[in-house]
Amino acid sequence: MKHFLKFLDMSGEEITELLDLAGELKKKQKAGEVYQPLKGKSVAMIFRKSSTRTRVSFEVGIAQLGATPLFLSSADIQLGRGESIADTARVLSRYVDGIMIRTFDQQEVEDLAQYGTVPVINGLTDFSHPCQVMADLQTIKEHKGRLNGLKLAFIGDGNNMANALIVGGLKVGLSVSIACPKAYSPDPAVLEFAKGYPGKFTLTEDIFEAAAGADVLYTDVWASMGQESEREARAKAFQAYQINEALMRAAKPDAMVLHCLPAHKGEEISEGVFEAHAQEIFDEAENRLHAQKAILVKLMA
Ligand code: CP
Ligand code: NVA
Numbered sequence: 300m301k302h303f304l305k306f307l308d309m310s311g312e313e314i315t316e317l318l319d320l321a322g323e324l325k326k327k328q329k330a331g332e333v334y335q336p337l338k339g340k341s342v343a344m345i346f347r348k349s350s351t352r353t354r355v356s357f358e359v360g361i362a363q364l365g366a367t368p369l370f371l372s373s374a375d376i377q378l379g380r381g382e383s384i385a386d387t388a389r390v391l392s393r394y395v396d397g398i399m400i401r402t403f404d405q406q407e408v409e410d411l412a413q414y415g416t417v418p419v420i421n422g423l424t425d426f427s428h429p430c431q432v433m434a435d436l437q438t439i440k441e442h443k444g445r446l447n448g449l450k451l452a453f454i455g456d457g458n459n460m461a462n463a464l465i466v467g468g469l470k471v472g473l474s475v476s477i478a479c480p481k482a483y484s485p486d487p488a489v490l491e492f493a494k495g496y497p498g499k500f501t502l503t504e505d506i507f508e509a510a511a512g513a514d515v516l517y518t519d520v521w522a523s524m525g526q527e528s529e530r531e532a533r534a535k536a537f538q539a540y541q542i543n544e545a546l547m548r549a550a551k552p553d554a555m556v557l558h559c560l561p562a563h564k565g566e567e568i569s570e571g572v573f574e575a576h577a578q579e580i581f582d583e584a585e586n587r588l589h590a591q592k593a594i595l596v597k598l599m600a
Contacts (some may be wrong), residue, residue: 302412303420303594305405305427306466307492314436314471321437321586321593328363328589335365336600340396342366344422345387347373347402348524352560353422353430356587357399364595369395373402388415397599403525418598420591425525426486428459431559432467433590438583439473439515442555447472452513452550454478454506455540455567456533457485460519460559465489469496476501478509480536506540510549517557518542518567534566543569555579 300313327334342361346354354370361368373379378387384407391398392415400408400419405426412419421429440446451468453461457479466489468475475493477485481504484490493500503509510516521537522530542556556568556576560583564570573580 300597302418303429303598304408304412305421306429306432306463306470307488309470311470311472314433314467317433317590317593317597318437318440318471320596321433321590322440324592324596325437325586325589334363336596337361337396338365340366340599341369341394342397342399342595342599343369343371343391343395345371345373345376345378345398345400345402346422347378347400348423350401350422352584352587353401357422357591360588360592360595364592364600366396366595366599384410385414387411388413392416397595420594420598423459425459425523427463427466428559429463429467430587430591430594431460432463433594434583434586435464435517435557435559436467436471437586437590438557438579439555441582441586442579443514448474449514450474450476450512451515451517452476452478452509453517453519454509454542454546455518455537456521456523457483458519458523460517461485462489464517465493465500469493469499474499476503476509476513478503478506478540480504480540483533483536506546507549510546513550513554515555515557516542516546516550519559520561520563521566537567541567541569542572544571547572557583560584 344357358368388411397418399422401422403425405424408421451473453464462485465475521533558580564573
């Protein structure tokens with residue numbers, strides 16, 4: 300593994316190995332053990348979009364591993380004034396040992412990896428959010444004791460989260476059901492990939508069909524970063540796509556609920572369901588730290 304760009308590039312074994320490492324690193328952290336395999340190194344973090352979890356968990360995780368994090372908002376670096384990704388990649392590669400980027404177009408992440416000479420990590424694009432899904436899988440594994448054979452149902456927009464959950468989930472043995480309006484389906488490349496998993500993947504407009512017998516219910520905002528102007532149209536299209544008490548009754552009685560956050564309670568999830576599952580949801584947020592440390596160690600140590 301040279302980069303962490305999207306699950307389509309990875310094998311199920313590689314994902315499982317990273318999850319095991321994330322579990323070990325979490326144990327070390329909880330035991331107060333200092334573990335600094337990246338001492339003396341630096342990691343640049345480029346943000347073209349806002350962030351709470353990704354920024355803080357990467358910055359803290361990099362520091363815990365002994366390296367120096369550099370927060371680079373695109374508003375403050377020349378990238379924001381039109382310097383190309385290719386040149387930015389070649390410059391940063393002369394200074395730092397790894398680059399994390401949050402941006403719009405997946406192609407920018409791919410270009411960064413192509414033109415740079417250091418490992419690149421995708422911290423969210425419009426296409427995928429693989430760091431989040433690593434934390435999601437770690438959380439499911441902790442709460443359920445396994446991944447293989449469990450059913451995950453995603454309710455809402457066929458967005459970056461849905462794309463990453465489908466590919467990452469199927470690769471580690473989950474069954475994945477997506478409920479979304481037709482006009483908001485997951486990426487065609489992802490649906491093509493899912494064709495290789497007959498009987499393990501369903502795409503429907505019916506939230507109750509998707510949630511039936513699910514072990515994990517998952518949702519995300521109706522309008523993602525960059526879609527602010529579509530908010531009204533999306534609110535209409537997604538009105539019926541909510542995880543609430545009625546939908547919970549379709550899932551297994553011990554079903555977990557996950558949300559990548561930030562949440563819009565009363566839209567994609569009811570306040571009651573969110574609070575009833577807050578322990579799982581905030582474990583999930585915490586696991587961003589441990590999962591990303593595993594990615595950093597794997598790529599850079
Ligand atoms: N879930 C997630 O990536 O959160 P942030 O946008 O706060 O980083
Ligand atoms: N789909 C959301 C995820 C935020 C973590 C977005 O892209 O804004």
